[in-house]
Amino acid sequence: MRTLIIILALIANLTAGVVEGDKAIGFSLKELSGSKSYTMDDFKGEVVLLNLWASWCSGCKEEMPEFYKLQKQYPKGFKIVAVSIDSDAQKSRDFLSSVEEELGMRRPFIVLLDSEKKLPKSYRCIGMPSSYLIDKEGVIRKIIVGSLDSEDIDALRHDIDALR
Amino acid sequence: MRYIVAAILLFMMAGCSERLVRVMPYEKEYFAQDKMKINPLDERAEQEGHIFLIREASAGGDSAFQGGCGCR
Numbered sequence: 001m002r003t004l005i006i007i008l009a010l011i012a013n014l015t016a017g018v019v020e021g022d023k024a025i026g027f028s029l030k031e032l033s034g035s036k037s038y039t040m041d042d043f044k045g046e047v048v049l050l051n052l053w054a055s056w057c058s059g060c061k062e063e064m065p066e067f068y069k070l071q072k073q074y075p076k077g078f079k080i081v082a083v084s085i086d087s088d089a090q091k092s093r094d095f096l097s098s099v100e101e102e103l104g105m106r107r108p109f110i111v112l113l114d115s116e117k118k119l120p121k122s123y124r125c126i127g128m129p130s131s132y133l134i135d136k137e138g139v140i141r142k143i144i145v146g147s148l149d150s151e152d153i154d155a156l157r158h159d160i161d162a163l164r
Numbered sequence: 165m166r167y168i169v170a171a172i173l174l175f176m177m178a179g180c181s182e183r184l185v186r187v188m189p190y191e192k193e194y195f196a197q198d199k200m201k202i203n204p205l206d207e208r209a210e211q212e213g214h215i216f217l218i219r220e221a222s223a224g225g226d227s228a229f230q231g232g233c234g235c236r
Contacts, residue, residue: 003167052190054190054193056192056193056197057196085190085193087193117190117191120188120189120190121188121190125189126189127189128189128192
């Protein structure tokens with residue numbers, strides 16, 4: 001009976017998603033526009049907001065302009081890493097161009113491409129968009145499922161300030 | 165023997181894993197396309213609704229409003 005409980009616990013553990021307090025999952029992904037690859041280690045020592053998004057996701061599109069403004073407010077010590085999971089990279093590029101045009105500013109953060117959706121699979125993402133606030137030591141401090149409005153961004157700003 | 169049966173059962177139950185039976189949010193790229201809507205063309209949906217209303221005398225029958233029984 002004890003063995004069975006252990007097996008069940010192991011299976012439950014294997015199928016569970018990441019939680020706050022877990023180490024951020026490593027990755028190696030290329031930039032959306034460019035050939036440079038980034039890994040999680042490249043952001044060590046900085047507070048990171050890892051955002052999983054796609055151009056077909058309406059919530060992701062709603063919150064994207066807020067990220068432009070947020071990153072502008074933190075030139076140092078905080079980085080937004082937006083990971084597009086679009087199969088067609090051009091759709092992501094087109095969407096970001098339209099945001100840049102609308103806001104009249106160039107993209108201030110890094111956008112990576114994960115067409116194979118490896119990252120949402122490994123994070124066991126339960127909704128789109130999903131954002132993970134990661135501290136300087138690479139530990140997930142906050143998981144946000146769903147799009148962020150300006151009020152949520154204000155709350156997030158407090159968390160960023162506390163972690164910086 | 166009990167453990168073997170339990171292991172087989174667990175293996176079989178793994179097929180019911182949420183990740184296998186449910187389309188995950190990050191896999192909904194094609195479902196999000198306009199052509200996947202029940203009424204992909206808004207203009208046509210309006211026209212079809214109008215015809216449905218006249219033919220079936222079912223005002224409100226195509227929405228949650230009223231019973232949809234066609235009896236007004």
